[in-house]
Amino acid sequence: MERTAVNGNLWWILILGGALTFLIRLSFIALQGRWQPPELLQRALRYVPPAVLSAIILPEMLMPQGSLQIGAENLRLWAGLAAMWVAWRTRNILLTIAAGMAVLYLLQWLF
């Protein structure tokens, strides 16, 4: 198995990441409604998933080898765009993944 730089600290990631996630989930249940999050915070948290996930998606599509690559030779860009269209039209996770991989394989086979 390939070793990565963080392998030695893997269990810290699991334990601390798990503990923090649990405490977030427990937070207001434990408080019994004695304190509600401020309205601004509630609105801000709504943007966390689209922001964080997009911050992973775009670099994966636009810089697959680590540097910006916008053009016909970047197959992942086109496969990703196709997947976006399918996601928008069908809202189906499986179809989106299947379409993206199908386009990627097709392009790899063609070029």
Add this chain to the structure above:
Amino acid sequence: MTAASSSSPAARADFWAGVRAELPILLGVTPFGMIYGVLAVKAGLPAAAAQAMSSIVFAGSSQFMAVQLISTATPVVVIILSILVINLRHALYSASIAPYLHGLSRAWKVVLAYLLTDEAYAVAITLYQKKGVIPGSPWFLLGAGLALWTDWQLSTAVGIFLGAQIPAAWSLDFTLALTFIALVIPNLRDRPSTLAALSAGVTAVLAHGLPYKLGLLLAALVGILVGLWNERR
């Protein structure tokens, strides 16, 4: 309100109602769990750690992200911070579901908090908002949560097993971006969230050179601010 005792038929009925409500969602969760297992192994995680992440962290998107960050040798502190940030939304679930779990014992609260995933929350809050507080409320969430938990552990295990057999030439790492596309795009139904996603994505590309993968956290911050700013127009 107190929880009905486990022997009462009503409690059992509510538990199984929770399980049944969760079943259609498992259709989408199962492949997601399998892909996580595959990617975790491909990223170099030992099988035990990949499986443990599914039971200790038990939060899909953050597990995918953690695996990706681990494979690119991101500092541990940044990985933990990223898990924290992406799971902060669960505080909203906790706040919204708290009134329905009022007065439960500490053990109940700990168990239900552990099981409070996006998917369990979604079916539970739908029922609670329709029916209000009923004695079986915690049993329903317990059923939904345990159904999802079991499915997530099993599909992770299958993914880990498959991951060891699949050659790298299949470009399966790309399914991570595709999965996130499938999660994000259908939810971009208004201007602020669309602009939040776009600005965060662009920031992440521009800030790619920042040390310690700090570009990810910066991008999240920019996306949140852009989203909030655009609500007022």
